[in-house]
Amino acid sequence: MREKPTVLFVDDEPHVLIGLRRILATRCGHWDFRFLSDPRRALDLILGGEVDVVVTDIRMPEMDGFALLKAVRSNEATQDMPVTFLTGCLEDDVKRRALDQGATDLLNKPIVPEELVARIASMLRLRHYQDQLKGLNHTLEERVRSRTEELDRARLDIIWRLAKAGEYQDEETGGHVVRVGCYCRLLAEQIGMNRTFVEAIFLTSPLHDIGKIGVPDHILLKPDTLTPEEHKIMETHCRIGEKILVEEAQGMRPFLQWRDQTRSLGEMGSQHLFLAMAGDIARAHHERWDGSGYPFQLQGDQIPLAARIVYLADMFDALGSDRPYKQAYPHDKVMSIMHEEFQSDAFDPMVYTAFQAVSERMRQVREDIADEGRPHAGDDSSFM
Ligand SMILES: [Fe+2]
Ligand SMILES: [Fe+2]
Structure with a gap:
């Protein structure tokens, strides 16, 4: 007035x-x-x-x-x-x-x-x-909005730190997990997934290798090629990751139940989706569409969609990044290797089609988010 x-x-x-x-x-x-x-x-x-x-x-x-x-x-x-x-x-x-x-x-x-x-x-x-x-x-809405933003930031911060903890031992290149999150978001949007899925994969895909903290150092940091036995142990990082993200979280249930009495069902639902997706990704991010991946040789639709997306995103990033045993490939070579992989049935065709549509934007992400750390010794592209 x-x-x-x-x-x-x-x-x-x-x-x-x-x-x-x-x-x-x-x-x-x-x-x-x-x-x-x-x-x-x-x-x-x-x-x-x-x-x-x-x-x-x-x-x-x-x-x-x-x-x-x-x-x-x-x-x-x-x-x-x-x-x-x-x-x-x-x-x-x-x-x-x-x-x-x-x-x-x-x-x-x-x-x-x-x-x-x-x-x-x-x-x-x-x-x-x-x-x-x-x-x-208006003041109240502003307060709620800024409080929600604060919580979102805190959640994001915890996830990045956890993802960083996972790669700390591994010393994988610094920007890798951040880029994988961004690629996955682009791919999921292109596929036409809803906002909840897109946000969930953006936040949880950086945790794909969290299970590496359970792999002994002499294998994780080995400068030479792994023996088949060592390879088997390395493969356990998928199950360990799933355990950390899903099964260990069950132990928190009494605490969550107590806390959730004050929270809406919708919020609890998204929390559940979030952990379930994180677990799916950790377990199945090395599974290939044709069933020749690991650890369970899942095939086609048996592999959760989020894990199929991460598998492609992870490979794209590894090919374009420096590793101890190779220099980063130029984008053209990355694209041709990705195509060969597609022809050998590594990828879900739907995810690969989305990749073709957003590959330029993914390349931009790689240019924008540089590696901070040095590439580590002993990595193997199959453990991206
Ligand atoms: Fe991995
Ligand atoms: Fe990775």
Whole structure:
């Protein structure tokens, strides 16, 4: 509401407006008044935000008071504006209809000046409270939004730190897990997955190798090619990761149940999806579409979609990154190796098609997110 509130009077009879003007001129220097005989012009003024409260006649040609009220109530910006009807015919059914349709108040003609001033004052008070309430609601929404953002940031922070912990021993190139998250988000969006899935894969794919913290150092850090036995041990990082992310989390159940009493089911549902996807990815991110991957030789649709996406994203990043045994391949070579892999049935065709559509953007991600650390000794592209 403006500092000097504006009251609009609408009446098709000029002598009524003249009478109102005379009554108010001597009484209310702290308010501004507008007087209009054309309700359509009045509506323009109201919708234009130029008035604070409205007093209107009911019976007017072309647009009556009810039509004016309806137009005001159906506009989001003016729907709460106090509107009082001023009329000479206050039969019961007119009164009822007026209140049903949202009139704030009703005033009889002939006008009693003191009553008119008191009603205007009460409309303006109402308007003032409405403005205060809107301000409070806005502040509250802002607080909720910033608190949610804070929680999201904290969650993201924990995930990145956990992912970093996973690659700390491994000393895999620094930006790898961050890039994998970004690639997966691009691929999932391109496939047409919903927002929840896209956000979940963005947040959980960086944890794909978390299980490497359970692989002995002499194997993880071995500078030479692994023996078949060592390879078998290395493969356990998939199951260890799944255990950490899913099974170990079961131990937290009593704590979660206690905490979740105050949380909505929707939130708990997304938490569940989140952990389930993280577990799927850890377990199956080395499975190939043709069933020749590991650790379970899953095939086709047996491999969770999120893991099929991570498998491709992880390989794309490894090929384009420096490793102890090779320099990063140029993008053209990366693309041709990816195509060969596709032809040998490594990838879900749907994921590969999405990859073809977003590969340029993935290449951009690789350029934007550089490696901070040095490539580690003993990695093997099959353990990307
Ligand atoms: Fe891995
Ligand atoms: Fe990886």
